[in-house]
Amino acid sequence: MKEGPDIALLGSLIGDPARANMLTALMTGMALTASELAAEASITLQTASSHLSKLEAGGLIRQRKQGRHRYFSIADDDVGNLLETMMGLAQKKGHMRTRTGPKDPALRKARVCYNHLAGEYGVQMLDSMKARNFVLEGKDELELTDAGRDFVTAMGIDMEPLSNSRRPLCKPCLDWSARRSHLAGSIGTAFLEHFYHQGWARRISGSRVVDFNRKGEAEFKSLFNT
Amino acid sequence: MKEGPDIALLGSLIGDPARANMLTALMTGMALTASELAAEASITLQTASSHLSKLEAGGLIRQRKQGRHRYFSIADDDVGNLLETMMGLAQKKGHMRTRTGPKDPALRKARVCYNHLAGEYGVQMLDSMKARNFVLEGKDELELTDAGRDFVTAMGIDMEPLSNSRRPLCKPCLDWSARRSHLAGSIGTAFLEHFYHQGWARRISGSRVVDFNRKGEAEFKSLFNT
DNA sequence: TTCATAGTTCGCTTATAATCGAACTATGAA
DNA sequence: TTCATAGTTCGATTATAAGCGAACTATGAA
Incomplete structure (x- = not known):
């Protein structure tokens, strides 16, 4: 196995739909709480908490506590750039989120x-x-x-x-x-x-x-x- | 669920270790056969074939047939840029492939x-x-x-x-x-x-x-x- | 104090997808 | 023709992780 950066780890972090939705939500630049992010991804707070700690461990987001809230945001510009690059490529390749569906x-x-x-x-x-x-x-x-x-x-x-x-x-x-x-x-x-x-x-x-x-x-x- | 590019799809494609290894191998710019890529990722040819068709469907690689060989390569510069960006960030964040281990x-x-x-x-x-x-x-x-x-x-x-x-x-x-x-x-x-x-x-x-x-x-x- | 909200941790279930064996097609070589 | 190599497809197994209920901690409000 070659040495080198492990792009698989980054990929799998971004590759989960729930986490991708959270990251996309954070791309507006706003800091969001765990609850808001959970709602954004349509998952429970427990699940969101698990995802958020993974994202933080991977260096993609950071949190700052404020009272009983924890505000999460994109870790730094490098991460922002990567996500933007991915969004651009995804759009170019025609990979769109289709769940928008008329479910409700x-x-x-x-x-x-x-x-x-x-x-x-x-x-x-x-x-x-x-x-x-x-x-x-x-x-x-x-x-x-x-x-x-x-x-x-x-x-x-x-x-x-x-x-x-x-x-x-x-x-x-x-x-x-x-x-x-x-x-x-x-x-x-x-x-x-x-x-x-x-x-x-x-x-x-x-x-x-x-x-x-x-x-x-x-x-x-x-x-x-x- | 918001509309927008589906970065989760790209992420999950890159997020699998076997596929990440294949993509990393292709980043040298060389076109490689399915067998070579399978060896690179330490998986069987069947598994590699499955991965490669997913990568192709996702627009990350392209193949050209040449006799009984199929040469795979990175689809275009946009994909190359994305992978390079990811490698850079992964390195910066300290995500290295550690499987190099002294196994052999x-x-x-x-x-x-x-x-x-x-x-x-x-x-x-x-x-x-x-x-x-x-x-x-x-x-x-x-x-x-x-x-x-x-x-x-x-x-x-x-x-x-x-x-x-x-x-x-x-x-x-x-x-x-x-x-x-x-x-x-x-x-x-x-x-x-x-x-x-x-x-x-x-x-x-x-x-x-x-x-x-x-x-x-x-x-x-x-x-x-x- | 008590209550409410925000979030984490634990344990379990479940679903997805990676993996490979086996059987198949396709191209080329002898 | 036969054989060998390259690759795909199918089916079954298995491992991983996403998801959530329940119980916990922590901060703030009344």
């Missing part, structure tokens, strides 16, 4: 993406805000305009804590299919929490589905229908 | 690396030829000097077919540990075949060990001891 139409309509809204509703939010120049598209950032700031405030969301946070306000969630990016960032999070808080929607436990009720549907439409 | 000391002494000699003897050949300026080290190539050409001819090896081939004459076999590169290229192949042909050495079937006999040891030493 509710998932397509509105679902949680870590801490913000994805699915048709998520896309519609971003489209609508773009159309009204509430956000301007930069290179790979989104900028909230003054009009946008007013819009958010008018919804009853306090911009103070958001502006002071290190997290970007607006961010397109890089859906690798590109044509369907949705609103992430602290504004995205605030929106989702606002929906919960107003009693417009609730999260179905054990699933990523976000369930809007009658009133919620109406409010959402009045806010984001063009 | 004969393997360390002299073994086949596809079509040329590796192990201590392989290293010694290259060192010796460098010391006598038979080869000059270029950027990542090796150049055979006129003196080197004479040396090869004097051994009784016909340089004609080698010079006309598209294959590089001399090539360091990129052992990823870097400090132990040995002589590959068509000269490397010619040397090994010369040893066989002169009855100085024989290959132990079912293994990569090259067994030098008494006479072979002596001849080798007189040729390559400084």
Whole structure:
């Protein structure tokens, strides 16, 4: 057996679907908790914990404790580069995740993406805000305009804590299919929490589905229908 | 489940030790037959065949038939880049193949690396030829000097077919540990075949060990001891 | 204190895939 | 033709690891 770097170890770490989903989720640059990553990969917390310790032992991710949370993120730029290279090649070779399947139409309509809204509703939010120049598209950032700031405030969301946070306000969630990016960032999070808080929607436990009720549907439409 | 490129598929293809060894072997740029790759990964031909069809289906390698042989090689530069990136990261993270183990000391002494000699003897050949300026080290190539050409001819090896081939004459076999590169290229192949042909050495079937006999040891030493 | 949330560890079950023996096809050599 | 080599396909075995329930620790909140 030849000497040399063991690419099999890296490969098998990335090669497990659950771990690949976690890593892909972390590629947004956000640090995520074990629970969030478990949800992302549709596995239980125990299983996720096992995967995360393997990923950490392999040097692909690192964690920092914060209170009773453990935030995981991509270990360093080298790992990020590798994952990006793999995504590029996978796309070029036509290897796409097909599990998206219409298993649950509710998932397509509105679902949680870590801490913000994805699915048709998520896309519609971003489209609508773009159309009204509430956000301007930069290179790979989104900028909230003054009009946008007013819009958010008018919804009853306090911009103070958001502006002071290190997290970007607006961010397109890089859906690798590109044509369907949705609103992430602290504004995205605030929106989702606002929906919960107003009693417009609730999260179905054990699933990523976000369930809007009658009133919620109406409010959402009045806010984001063009 | 998010849409996006399926890096898990690529990962799992590379993540199997047998396949990783095959891919690593192909990273020299040489096209290898299924049998050679099976030997490289220490698996049977049946198993190798199964792996190779998976790798091909995944777009990582391609084959071209030539008579009753099938030569496999890395599919394209993108795949090569990915593997190189992975090797670099694996090395940086300290993931080394440790199976090298002293399972068989004969393997360390002299073994086949596809079509040329590796192990201590392989290293010694290259060192010796460098010391006598038979080869000059270029950027990542090796150049055979006129003196080197004479040396090869004097051994009784016909340089004609080698010079006309598209294959590089001399090539360091990129052992990823870097400090132990040995002589590959068509000269490397010619040397090994010369040893066989002169009855100085024989290959132990079912293994990569090259067994030098008494006479072979002596001849080798007189040729390559400084 | 008690309760709740976040996460780990242990042990078990299960599913996947790597492996190889055996039988097959295909190409070339004698 | 026959024989040998190269490779594939099929079927069965086996080993590994993913997954989860249950019980545990740890941090924070009330």
